[in-house]
Amino acid sequence: MSAIIFDVDGTLTEPREKIDPFFLQELVGLSMSYSIYLATGSDYVKTEEQLDTWFLENIISYSFNCSGNSVWQKGQEVYREDWAPPVEVLDWLNSELNNSAFEHKTGFHFDKRPGMLNFSIVGRNATPLQRVLYSEFDKSTKERLNLSIKFNNAFKDKYNITAQIAGRTGFDIYREGKDKSQILDYFETIPILFFGDDTQEGGNDYTLAKAIEERDNKEDKVFKVSSPSETRYLVSLL
Numbered sequence: 001m002s003a004i005i006f007d008v009d010g011t012l013t014e015p016r017e018k019i020d021p022f023f024l025q026e027l028v029g030l031s032m033s034y035s036i037y038l039a040t041g042s043d044y045v046k047t048e049e050q051l052d053t054w055f056l057e058n059i060i061s062y063s064f065n066c067s068g069n070s071v072w073q074k075g076q077e078v079y080r081e082d083w084a085p086p087v088e089v090l091d092w093l094n095s096e097l098n099n100s101a102f103e104h105k106t107g108f109h110f111d112k113r114p115g116m117l118n119f120s121i122v123g124r125n126a127t128p129l130q131r132v133l134y135s136e137f138d139k140s141t142k143e144r145l146n147l148s149i150k151f152n153n154a155f156k157d158k159y160n161i162t163a164q165i166a167g168r169t170g171f172d173i174y175r176e177g178k179d180k181s182q183i184l185d186y187f188e189t190i191p192i193l194f195f196g197d198d199t200q201e202g203g204n205d206y207t208l209a210k211a212i213e214e215r216d217n218k219e220d221k222v223f224k225v226s227s228p229s230e231t232r233y234l235v236s237l238l
Helices: 021-028 044-050 052-059 087-099 128-141 145-157 180-186 205-213 226-235
Strands: 003-006 033-038 060-065 070-073 076-080 110-114 116-120 161-166 169-176 193-194 222-223
Touching: 003 110, 003 145, 021 052, 021 226, 033 180, 044 060, 052 060, 060 180, 087 145, 128 145, 145 161, 145 169, 180 205, 193 205, 205 222
Parallel strands: 003 033, 003 193, 033 060, 193 222
Antiparallel strands: 060 070, 070 076, 110 116, 116 169, 161 169
16 A cells, blocks of 8 residues: 655644644545555644544554654654754854844744754744744745754754754754654655655755655655645545
């Protein structure tokens, strides 16, 4: 049976929002023909809030959370990778946070997850309006793209870590190779269809999309989507 791997935020749901219940039922039907997997930068608790617990435990074959650094099956964590960012990295991020021209920062800006760190200028507990304001600010200034490039120039070789844009307001930092591409070890020769919204270079779906495209399997396909509604439409064509 072929596998379908879905990113979550921006692909199955709007960022941090619950999935459309009708779309969820369509995915249940899809599981009769495909094995379904998730590959998300979020932790399992957040994924459980966005998707149905029964769906995660009974329909999803594996949920690759924290970009594959926390792997769940049937409601149980079966693999976990831990990592702590160097103090120099945290100091650098705090400095960039203070230097950002965005005016509506709030709450805490770091989210330590298994094997990775998420950093958000606007704040991890920002309101939906604040998130929209930052997303618009980021589109015009390309702040996250510029910061991730600057970060990688400073730390990629020094600490063997990398930053990738994630979602609409943050970026993820991991050790080299501990991004979403690592999950391909679970699939070997199984044909894969992958749906993601951050498949552009520098996005947190990019390394997985690139690794799939480089596999020698003509049945593999990567779908670059811009919204959950586009994902739903493309899924309806399968």
